[in-house]
Amino acid sequence: MKAPRFSYVRPESLERVLELLAEHGDEARILAGGQSLMPTLNMRLSEPRLLIDINRIDALKGISLEDGTVRVGALARHAELLDSPLVAEHLPLIAAAMPHVAHVAVRNRGTFGGSIALADPAAELPACAVALDAAFVLASLRGRRTVPARSFFHGLYETELAEDELLVEARIPALAAGYRSSFLEFARRHGDFALAGICCHARIDGAVLSDVRLACFGSEDRPRFAGAASAAAEGRAWSGEVKEAVKAALGGDLDPIGNFHASAATRLHLARVLAGRALDRMAAAG
Amino acid sequence: MADPPGAVGRPLPRSGARRLAFGRGTYTDDLRFPGLLHLAFVRSPHAHARIVKINPGPALAAVPGARVFTGADIARVCTPWQGLMDNLPTMVSPPQHAVAVDRAVWQGEPVAAVVAASRAEAEDAAAGVVVEWEPLPAAAVRDRTLDEDAAPVHPELGSNLSYAAAIRAGDAEAALAGAAHVVEGDFSFARHTGVPLEPRAVIADYDPGEGRLTVHGGHQAPWHQQDTLSRHLGIPEHLVRVVTPDIGGGFGIKLHIYGEEIAVSAVSKLLGRPVKYVADRLESFVSDVQARDQRVSARLGVGEDGGIRGLSVDALSSLGAYGSYGRPPINEGMMTITMAGGPYANEHYEGRLRVAFQNKPPSGMYRAVGQPIACAVTEQLLDRAAHAAGIDPVDMRRRNYWTDEACPVRTPGGIGIGRLSLRACLDRLAAMMDYGALRAEQAALRGRGIHRGIGVATFLEMTSIGPERYGPAGARISTQDGATVRLEPSGAVRCVTSVIEIGQGTHSALAQIVADRLGVAPQDVAVVGGDTSLTPHGGGAWASRGLTIGGEAVWRAAQGLRENILELAGSILQADPADLDLAGGAVSDRATGEARIALAEIGRIGHFRHDTLPPGVQPELAVTRHYVPDAVPFALANGVQGSWLEVDPETGEVRLLEHWVVEDCGRIVNPLLVEEQIRGGVVQGIGGALFEECRHDEEGQMLNATFADYLVPMAAEMPDIHVGHVETPLEGTALGTKGAGEAGTVGAPAAVLLAVNDALRPLGAQVDSLPITPESILHALAAGA
Amino acid sequence: MQEFIDIALTVNGEPVSRRVEARQHLVDFLRNELGLTGSHLGCEHGVCGACTVRVDGAVVRGCLMLAVQADGADVWTVEGLSDSGGIADLQEAFIARNALQCGYCTPGMLLTAAEMLEAGRRMTRTEIRAFLSGNFCRCTGYHAIVDAIGTVMERRFGG
Structure with missing residues (x-):
């Protein structure tokens, strides 16, 4: 199981990366952490002509807080996110999600940007980004643009990224006063991709929820913002009745895709159970 | 004759572990050969298709110097084999080529072999081989394989049925009709595979000058491979040598004859060069033998007292496109119907079996062969019967075991039982689990909406199978083992064994046996094996036979050497050998224990100073013995397992909390080795119970042929496993050991199944399909609600 | 932009330089070019962990990193850690x-x-x-x- 032949280049600047992308288009692949790309190469599921290794581009690294927004560089490793006090304090949803992302050796290499750009529908970080209303900064020789997470994910492994574009960083609003997060996923084995997962983010005043944002993963072909379920809790005090309303509304938000790991109906059921439990936890956390 | 206290019975660390822990293991792929070529296979993308044409042109253009061999090319130097059994005239099985000729019968069957300078280049070239296919309908749904309209796997056979059998004792139907309680189950056991972490690997080196073939590879039965290579490649057997370096796990998967391995040797013969093939993980999933895959309908009747009145078992066992060569491919199913009900006194039994072909990878023996199925079916029905009769499950078992007075006995399934220790094992297990307290805790938690379950399952483990099964079948597989034990001039000892070390630590245990016989320390004994040209002939690593058969041979060889040493010492010391003993690395006085002459002196004189010996003394300081198991047809181990787990009825999640095993494998040579065999076996059993499944679609495409999708148990989900022992030495042997390698795998699926259903029972749900998944639990709950 | 690249790195504390094929992963490099066969291949798709090696102080899947990416890195395998x-x-x-x-x-x-x-x-x-x-x-x-x-x-x- 050996990768097919390809060429390799390790540019030293972001500018050079963008030039190479512009020149080679879909014949090139960006090599960041490689934790998803390398298996597809080894299995010959993907046969690019050129790998552009961005691992030494300093401009893509780091996690920082600027004016109430956390900037997460595309090259921030999963391990960095897991260990970052800044993430723990300002992005507790992501901090809660990180232990579920694969295993230590994968987290040491895998990158935030790689996970977002790959857009695996069962991955944790894309859904976290949706729930947190993150924005992604995309760059190409044509310039830079910022895309909200909710409109970034188009479908199975499909995103807003054009062939010549690179995901540079995410800008994620830091946890504001009165807000809480809750994360739950259900996987067969620790570190596996989830059969269902839920990211919750909301303001809680007493028991009353507002600005409720539920995002699901592991259900459809992309992370899904659960608008109806979020609305079902909006402005209401958390109760058993509201929980049932959220779970019922989720049926309108989600149209899960079944496969041999779990049917569509099971995935919807699990998403509902997790949503109820995640909100229970969030409400209880105060 | 019992050994005095010594190395046997002690938990000594394995001698080979240090090398492996320092990264100095030498597995097949670690070996280096000058001029080596690498081989990759082109495999069928269809579960069933006619090969219209193979065009190697683009491959050769892509990789200059590559060579492509089709099935027909290989068939010119390699005859096909046929997995028939002489004593089963009604069993059918078609001839199998090393590489498919004309027709591929499973997705993943090799259809061409491609050789190049590196594995990567061989894969580059393989990707360029263009095969024109005519897809044919496939039989790939187990429960429909024998339907009238099922696609034929092998049209020339006229049906997909390979074999049918029935066992009848007493009158099961009448007994069931008269029973106070009759319980039933319609069980399904998924197809799975063994997944040794080191994939199958082979390096074949044919020397055209001498006409010799040397094969290095991680094979569990190298003599069977040697025989196959000799007969099918037409190379005299004494010119075929199979060497087994370190083996990264086997579990039965590396026991079999595979087209790939034979084809590599054929290509080496054709090219006169060393050729290597290492299966990658994706290939392993579509070419390693697969196992289990049964549907079993069963009914059990008990009286008001809980006593078993009758049992009926009907099994449909599914093969792949072929059974394994030389090994009865029907064994998975036969073990189901012969072992079902085994531990329990019963007169009325009916077992029926049908074995059918499917367009899936070939079937073969995987750790515990059929016994986990027999165990799960029996134990689940017994739990249901206990519930119906209002009897505690542990008590239910105690009431129904064969009594000591009844033994020896032949079970209705046909298993000869000598002496068992089921009650002792059960009592020990109940104490270890604190069964009563656990039941109380379970009841208390149920009141709080927490659903925990307890499963207690009794198992029998058939180990160390003797000649009465393989001999009449005409299988060219030996059930004996051999050993040479020799005294080196320094007084150290070398033991050359036919036992194959695949990680169990058997070689280490053999050193303990030799050490005690010769009065030396285990570290003074070097054990070597794994080369068919140098060691005595043997059977290999399967059926948990290494110590019970190979160990007995070693004991006998060491005993022979002991006698020779004492005789030589008698000559040197002018003493009666009967007055001498071996202890502490010396020949000693039997009466006083005083050392008379060091073994090093015996070694020196016996090898270099024959001039000082009395005339006529011929030192024989190397002794070879073989052991054919003749005391019993097989060594029957037994035990009980307990599982404690929690089911989340909202998600269907099963969380394993703790697991217990009490087993009786006869005399224990090294408890450290036995306990780790048990634990590893339990986790493979849990794999089958909760995780592992080869999923195929209706066209026979395997859907989960990666490590991401085929769920091998990992550390986080596994419980701590507590092991206890009862020792009932096997009679009629010097060592008294029985096998222990499969016990964990036999009983664990039953224990977990029972515990899950124990947790679900108050919710009105039961599951009868393994692996139990969150989804299957949710479905059962929905159906029960 | 090449299929073969010169790399220089430290393996088990010793400097190593080689020309490698771009597609060669780190464990194939360690095993086949350096003879360090203690790191094993169990799946080559990053799940089993048999190929785990330490790169710049952290464990990685050796099958999910290219040898060329280890250019300049400090790599440790079981052999080196045994010796040290x-x-x-x-x-x-x-x-x-x-x-x-x-x-x-x-x-x-x-x-x-x-x-x-x-x-x-x-x-x-x-x-x-x-x-x-x-x-x-x-x-x-x-x-x-x-x-x-x-x-x-x-x-x-x-x-």
Whole structure:
């Protein structure tokens, strides 16, 4: 199981990366952490002509807080996110999600940007980004643009990224006063991709929820913002009745895709159970 | 004759572990050969298709110097084999080529072999081989394989049925009709595979000058491979040598004859060069033998007292496109119907079996062969019967075991039982689990909406199978083992064994046996094996036979050497050998224990100073013995397992909390080795119970042929496993050991199944399909609600 | 932009330079070019952990990193860590507890365990199991491995 032949280049600047992308288009692949790309190469599921290794581009690294927004560089490793006090304090949803992302050796290499750009529908970080209303900064020789997470994910492994574009960083609003997060996923084995997962983010005043944002993963072909379920809790005090309303509304938000790991109906059921439990936890956390 | 206290019975660390822990293991792929070529296979993308044409042109253009061999090319130097059994005239099985000729019968069957300078280049070239296919309908749904309209796997056979059998004792139907309680189950056991972490690997080196073939590879039965290579490649057997370096796990998967391995040797013969093939993980999933895959309908009747009145078992066992060569491919199913009900006194039994072909990878023996199925079916029905009769499950078992007075006995399934220790094992297990307290805790938690379950399952483990099964079948597989034990001039000892070390630590245990016989320390004994040209002939690593058969041979060889040493010492010391003993690395006085002459002196004189010996003394300081198991047809181990787990009825999640095993494998040579065999076996059993499944679609495409999708148990989900022992030495042997390698795998699926259903029972749900998944639990709950 | 690239790195403390094919992953490089066969291939798609090696102080899947990416890196394998004595207590605990059978997973398991010890504290069995869950062992059932690592934690960090 050996990768097919390809060429390799390790540019030293972001500018050079963008030039190479512009020149080679879909014949090139960006090599960041490689934790998803390398298996597809080894299995010959993907046969690019050129790998552009961005691992030494300093401009893509780091996690920082600027004016109430956390900037997460595309090259921030999963391990960095897991260990970052800044993430723990300002992005507790992501901090809660990180232990579920694969295993230590994968987290040491895998990158935030790689996970977002790959857009695996069962991955944790894309859904976290949706729930947190993150924005992604995309760059190409044509310039830079910022895309909200909710409109970034188009479908199975499909995103807003054009062939010549690179995901540079995410800008994620830091946890504001009165807000809480809750994360739950259900996987067969620790570190596996989830059969269902839920990211919750909301303001809680007493028991009353507002600005409720539920995002699901592991259900459809992309992370899904659960608008109806979020609305079902909006402005209401958390109760058993509201929980049932959220779970019922989720049926309108989600149209899960079944496969041999779990049917569509099971995935919807699990998403509902997790949503109820995640909100229970969030409400209880105060 | 019992050994005095010594190395046997002690938990000594394995001698080979240090090398492996320092990264100095030498597995097949670690070996280096000058001029080596690498081989990759082109495999069928269809579960069933006619090969219209193979065009190697683009491959050769892509990789200059590559060579492509089709099935027909290989068939010119390699005859096909046929997995028939002489004593089963009604069993059918078609001839199998090393590489498919004309027709591929499973997705993943090799259809061409491609050789190049590196594995990567061989894969580059393989990707360029263009095969024109005519897809044919496939039989790939187990429960429909024998339907009238099922696609034929092998049209020339006229049906997909390979074999049918029935066992009848007493009158099961009448007994069931008269029973106070009759319980039933319609069980399904998924197809799975063994997944040794080191994939199958082979390096074949044919020397055209001498006409010799040397094969290095991680094979569990190298003599069977040697025989196959000799007969099918037409190379005299004494010119075929199979060497087994370190083996990264086997579990039965590396026991079999595979087209790939034979084809590599054929290509080496054709090219006169060393050729290597290492299966990658994706290939392993579509070419390693697969196992289990049964549907079993069963009914059990008990009286008001809980006593078993009758049992009926009907099994449909599914093969792949072929059974394994030389090994009865029907064994998975036969073990189901012969072992079902085994531990329990019963007169009325009916077992029926049908074995059918499917367009899936070939079937073969995987750790515990059929016994986990027999165990799960029996134990689940017994739990249901206990519930119906209002009897505690542990008590239910105690009431129904064969009594000591009844033994020896032949079970209705046909298993000869000598002496068992089921009650002792059960009592020990109940104490270890604190069964009563656990039941109380379970009841208390149920009141709080927490659903925990307890499963207690009794198992029998058939180990160390003797000649009465393989001999009449005409299988060219030996059930004996051999050993040479020799005294080196320094007084150290070398033991050359036919036992194959695949990680169990058997070689280490053999050193303990030799050490005690010769009065030396285990570290003074070097054990070597794994080369068919140098060691005595043997059977290999399967059926948990290494110590019970190979160990007995070693004991006998060491005993022979002991006698020779004492005789030589008698000559040197002018003493009666009967007055001498071996202890502490010396020949000693039997009466006083005083050392008379060091073994090093015996070694020196016996090898270099024959001039000082009395005339006529011929030192024989190397002794070879073989052991054919003749005391019993097989060594029957037994035990009980307990599982404690929690089911989340909202998600269907099963969380394993703790697991217990009490087993009786006869005399224990090294408890450290036995306990780790048990634990590893339990986790493979849990794999089958909760995780592992080869999923195929209706066209026979395997859907989960990666490590991401085929769920091998990992550390986080596994419980701590507590092991206890009862020792009932096997009679009629010097060592008294029985096998222990499969016990964990036999009983664990039953224990977990029972515990899950124990947790679900108050919710009105039961599951009868393994692996139990969150989804299957949710479905059962929905159906029960 | 080449299919063959010159790299220079440190492996087990020794400088190494080679020309490698771009597509060659790190473990094939270590095994085939340097003869360091202690790191094994179990799946080549990043799941089993048999290929675990340490790169710049952190464990990685050796099959999910290209050799060319290790240019300039500091790479350690089980051979180097055995020679340096850096994991001697772990190795002794594995041997004493029989926490290995076929040994194929063991080098990767040891490297992961060594990184676990970097946390500098005792962990619960549950934590140890979670940390190990990216490394398959098909032989032992994990219990003995957890025991062995727990023993080393106790010795290093107190009871």
